[in-house]
Amino acid sequence: MTQTISVLVENRAGVLNRITGLFSRRAFNIESLAVGVTDDKNISRITIIVDSGNNVVEQVEKQLNKLVDVIKVRTLDEKKLIGRELIIVKVSTSTKTRQDVANLCQIMGAKIADISSTTMTLELSDTPDRVDLFESLLRPFSILEVARTGVIAVQKGSGKI
Amino acid sequence: MINGAQVLMESLKREGVERIFGYAGATICPAVDALAATDIAYTLVRTEQNAGHMASGYARMMGRPGVCMVTSGPGATNLITGIATAYMDSIPMVAITGQVQSYLLGRDIFQEVDITGACAPFTKHSYLVKDANDIPRVVKEAFHIASTGRQGPVLIDIPIDIQQQMIDPVYPDSVDIRGYKPSVKGNDVQIKRVAEAISAAQKPLLCVGGGLFSAHAQAELVALCEGARIPVVTTMMGLGLLPTDHPLNLGMIGAFGTPTANRALNTTDLLIIAGARAADRAVTSPKEIASRTKTVHLDVDPAEIGKNFSTTVPVVGDVKVILGQLISHRPRAQSDAWIADLQARRQAEPRPAAAPGAGSVTPSYLMHALGEKLGDDACVCVDVGQNQIWAAKHLPMKHGRFLTTGGLGTMGYSLPAALGVKAAVPDRQVAVVCGDGSFQMFENELATLKAMDADVKLVMVHNGVLGLVHQIQFSSYSGPFGVDLTGSPDFEALAAAYGIPSARIADDGQVDAAIDAMLTQSGPYLLICDVDPMATTSST
Numbered sequence: 239m240t241q242t243i244s245v246l247v248e249n250r251a252g253v254l255n256r257i258t259g260l261f262s263r264r265a266f267n268i269e270s271l272a273v274g275v276t277d278d279k280n281i282s283r284i285t286i287i288v289d290s291g292n293n294v295v296e297q298v299e300k301q302l303n304k305l306v307d308v309i310k311v312r313t314l315d316e317k318k319l320i321g322r323e324l325i326i327v328k329v330s331t332s333t334k335t336r337q338d339v340a341n342l343c344q345i346m347g348a349k350i351a352d353i354s355s356t357t358m359t360l361e362l363s364d365t366p367d368r369v370d371l372f373e374s375l376l377r378p379f380s381i382l383e384v385a386r387t388g389v390i391a392v393q394k395g396s397g398k399i
Numbered sequence: 400m401i402n403g404a405q406v407l408m409e410s411l412k413r414e415g416v417e418r419i420f421g422y423a424g425a426t427i428c429p430a431v432d433a434l435a436a437t438d439i440a441y442t443l444v445r446t447e448q449n450a451g452h453m454a455s456g457y458a459r460m461m462g463r464p465g466v467c468m469v470t471s472g473p474g475a476t477n478l479i480t481g482i483a484t485a486y487m488d489s490i491p492m493v494a495i496t497g498q499v500q501s502y503l504l505g506r507d508i509f510q511e512v513d514i515t516g517a518c519a520p521f522t523k524h525s526y527l528v529k530d531a532n533d534i535p536r537v538v539k540e541a542f543h544i545a546s547t548g549r550q551g552p553v554l555i556d557i558p559i560d561i562q563q564q565m566i567d568p569v570y571p572d573s574v575d576i577r578g579y580k581p582s583v584k585g586n587d588v589q590i591k592r593v594a595e596a597i598s599a600a601q602k603p604l605l606c607v608g609g610g611l612f613s614a615h616a617q618a619e620l621v622a623l624c625e626g627a628r629i630p631v632v633t634t635m636m637g638l639g640l641l642p643t644d645h646p647l648n649l650g651m652i653g654a655f656g657t658p659t660a661n662r663a664l665n666t667t668d669l670l671i672i673a674g675a676r677a678a679d680r681a682v683t684s685p686k687e688i689a690s691r692t693k694t695v696h697l698d699v700d701p702a703e704i705g706k707n708f709s710t711t712v713p714v715v716g717d718v719k720v721i722l723g724q725l726i727s728h729r730p731r732a733q734s735d736a737w738i739a740d741l742q743a744r745r746q747a748e749p750r751p752a753a754a755p756g757a758g759s760v761t762p763s764y765l766m767h768a769l770g771e772k773l774g775d776d777a778c779v780c781v782d783v784g785q786n787q788i789w790a791a792k793h794l795p796m797k798h799g800r801f802l803t804t805g806g807l808g809t810m811g812y813s814l815p816a817a818l819g820v821k822a823a824v825p826d827r828q829v830a831v832v833c834g835d836g837s838f839q840m841f842e843n844e845l846a847t848l849k850a851m852d853a854d855v856k857l858v859m860v861h862n863g864v865l866g867l868v869h870q871i872q873f874s875s876y877s878g879p880f881g882v883d884l885t886g887s888p889d890f891e892a893l894a895a896a897y898g899i900p901s902a903r904i905a906d907d908g909q910v911d912a913a914i915d916a917m918l919t920q921s922g923p924y925l926l927i928c929d930v931d932p933m934a935t936t937s938s939t
Contacts, residue, residue: 248578252527256519263520293705300702306524306544309578 270388312399321391328383403531404433404562410538420453424470426497429562445843449815451481456819464491472510486521487806491550501558523551531564548581549700585721594728600669609636610674619722632660635805643795653681673697755908760928766793777828782813782837785866788936811840862932901925
């Protein structure tokens with residue numbers, strides 16, 4: 239089982255290092271980690287997916303809270319979160335397969351970001367499950383390159399952290 | 400306009416700093432130069448690690464951060480063990496390191512290391528200062544973070560060009576760190592639950608650790624255990640919180656603890672852990688205890704609660720404040736029968752006895768005699784290894800301190816810590832207990848001892864081996880290897896070379912007279928006590 243932890247931190251040099259360092263020395267496993275600045279340019283939001291028993295998540299949360307640069311930590315309710323991941327994938331295509339790939343993009347709601355005589359580069363932003371599905375459907379076309387952002391997430395409804 | 404180094408010194412003075420332990424080098428020279436112009440006292444150590452240990456000993460007596468200051472590169476890396484020791488023992492410390500020029504950072508130039516990166520796992524927080532205008536705020540924050548909540552070391556790394564940068568400093572009056580707001584007061588509802596649990600308990604037990612020293616909560620401990628009739632066991636870091644002969648003190652728990660303390664831990668119906676993380680050495684089977692009994696954990700660090708021990712009632716806050724809140728409920732346990740039984744068992748525990756004529760000193764007897772003869776408020780700084788276990792088990796505490804590193808277990812801690820203690824409280828009697836192994840880890844600080852002409856008495860348990868490892872190798876491995884201290888110097892001649900008087904004894908019949916002779920001398924003194932290398936921590 240995985241859990242999603244949302245962390246607000248001071249947007250300063252070295253903060254990410256403190257966070258990832260904490261995970262490695264406390265032997266917590268990170269499945270994915272995504273960082274970006276928030277509406278306040280002094281604050282960044284880090285979304286971390288951890289592989290968890292409940293105790294682990296509680297310790298992660300407490301240890302994160304001890305870091306001076308960490309402002310807030312919240313474990314998100316998996317049933318009530320909006321989690322999205324961006325994938326950019328370059329596949330090898332020919333005139334024969336180009337239409338099949340385009341169809342797949344249409345079905346999945348992906349965009350064609352770039353095209354060349356031998357390749358197509360596609361982008362999709364969706365839940366991690368659907369991103370996985372998209373990637374697996376493309377595999378028969380010979381994937382040349384994949385980049386995924388890791389999940390970013392916020393809670394549904396009016397609540398905020 | 401003044402330079403960054405002068406700003407640093409002024410900021411330290413504003414935090415009440417009266418002494419710095421350090422070792423100079425190229426990149427810290429501006430700070431040393433600025434220090435020379437102040438009335439802050441300076442102690443030169445002989446290796447940087449010991450500047451950390453001295454600051455630790457100093458901080459433990461002063462109840463506020465000790466300050467150490469060293470140069471970049473190897474100076475900083477040598478200090479790491481001192482910082483890590485303070486971190487594991489939750490000792491407030493501000494460590495200052497010089498750094499290469501800020502515009503050359505990352506080029507691997509002479510004596511450059513990423514010390515804030517290297518120390519991240521064992522500093523409470525760290526700063527790499529890149530503008531001298533930040534120094535007043537950084538210093539103020541560093542002292543605040545080091546000395547509040549769960550105390551610990553904070554590192555400030557200052558490039559030499561920042562120390563030389565000319566500015567008009569602005570000194571802040573207060574600290575506001577939005578990500579750092581430690582709890583002070585315990586939750587009232589939880590406190591009430593604890594008070595009710597105590598009053599309902601027949602076999603309550605208080606397990607106290609070093610956190611009570613950090614919180615200055617000794618008076619509250621006495622009031623609670625006596626008022627609510629709760630016997631007390633301690634971790635190693637909690638030794639000395641109550642006098643050894645206090646009727647409710649059952650001694651230390653754990654692998655090296657007293658039989659009565661461990662029995663109490665295994666039969667209690669309400670275990671109250673206060674200011675202790677109760678790690679593996681103190682509690683070997685936390686799951687078993689937690690499954691059987693109700694547990695209360697009082698700690699300033701929320702992350703300690705539930706980490707090693709699952710807890711029925713957690714209370715987070717300053718332990719002094721929490722104990723005060725608890726006392727105000729006037730809980731009283733139904734514990735008379737339980738206390739009577741435990742006291743009888745405690746009385747029946749074997750006492751250290753002299754075995755004169757054996758041709759070696761009995762460690763338990765030595766520790767017992769030393770503790771008896773030391774003054775009422777003596778500070779005993781204890782190293783790591785068999786000497787530590789023997790002292791913890793057999794050295795009776797009165798109203799003094801037992802200062803050792805229970806967390807990191809760093810050999811060579813005792814003498815530098817003692818020098819820090821002496822600098823903090825020059826009028827108190829200070830003794831060091833060490834082995835011939837640990838002695839050789841701090842040996843170079845005999846020079847500092849001499850330079851300070853500090854009245855510190857060293858008692859060396861001398862058995863020619865790394866005793867605790869030797870003991871473990873006998874009991875659990877294929878036998879002793881690599882623990883023979885052949886090549887050790889003639890310690891008396893060595894002490895004489897430093898101008899320190901010494902004596903050597905090899906029989907229990909000499910112990911009392913030798914300790915008396917040592918304690919009547921003024922100034923530093925080394926007493927070498929020959930102990931059988933086969934003596935173990937379980938022999939009495």
